[in-house]
Amino acid sequence: MILPSLRPLILVLVMFHCVVIFGFAAPAEGKKGKGGPPAGSVDKVAAAKPAEKNITFKLTSPAVKDGERLPVEFTGDGASASPPLAWTGMPKGTQSLVLIMHHLDPEGKTKIYWLMHDINPQTTSVAKNATDFGKMGISTVHNRVEYASPHSKGQGEKKYVFTLFALSAKPDLAKAESPITVDPLLAAMKGQILAAADLNVIYTRSAGASDSKEEKRPPRREEGAK
Secondary structure, three states, X not given: OOOHHHHHHHHHHHHHHHHXXXXXXXXXXXXXXXXXXXXXXXXXXXXXXXXXXXXXXXXXXXXXXXXXXXXXXXXXXXXXXXXXXXXXXXXXXXXXXEEEEEEEOOOOOEEEEEEEEEEOOOOOEEOOOOOOOOEEOOEOOOOEOOOOOOOOOOOOOEEEEEEEEEEOOOOOOOOOOXXXXXXXXXXXXXXXXXXXXXXXXXXXXXXXXOOOHHHHOOOOOOOOOO
16 A cells, blocks of 8 residues: 555656656757757858848849748759849948858758859849849858758758848958958958848759769869959
């Protein structure tokens, strides 16, 4: 016979035993979520944005709305075309613009898919496959001066972000290597960022789509951009 006073203790011990056996314990902090980066990972491009959001500065695309699926045409499973973009509400005093397409991968690394800097502030839109609206930097996906279209090998939905920075001055890149990479560019932008606008898109590769033409291209670093 179990004394009434011992019943709560026995119940606790039984529950603990179940947790140990069946693995019902909470996941440890820092482990990867399903298809996501480790907890605490930081997207270096997102971290560069001002803490206070400028709600009038907007980045849009006639091809895809914020938060929606990126059409196949703009991925490695399609034509690998860069999407058309448009923006409004640039803050007063904008002297230069920087556009970066980025993604935080499952390892917690910030991947750069498209980098354009020294964009004329009078520019308010770019066409599909445009390359002449600024200076193109290196994408970290293939280590190329290009738009690296999304073609993740991993399963599940992936999020990609186009971020447009409005700057109060042109970044001083005199000592940086050319073509530019994201780290020295972000460092040179410090203290000059007036506002940032995001366009978030998602893409999920279809089953068996692991041999796109993008993946078959060997990495190389080009010495200039069009």
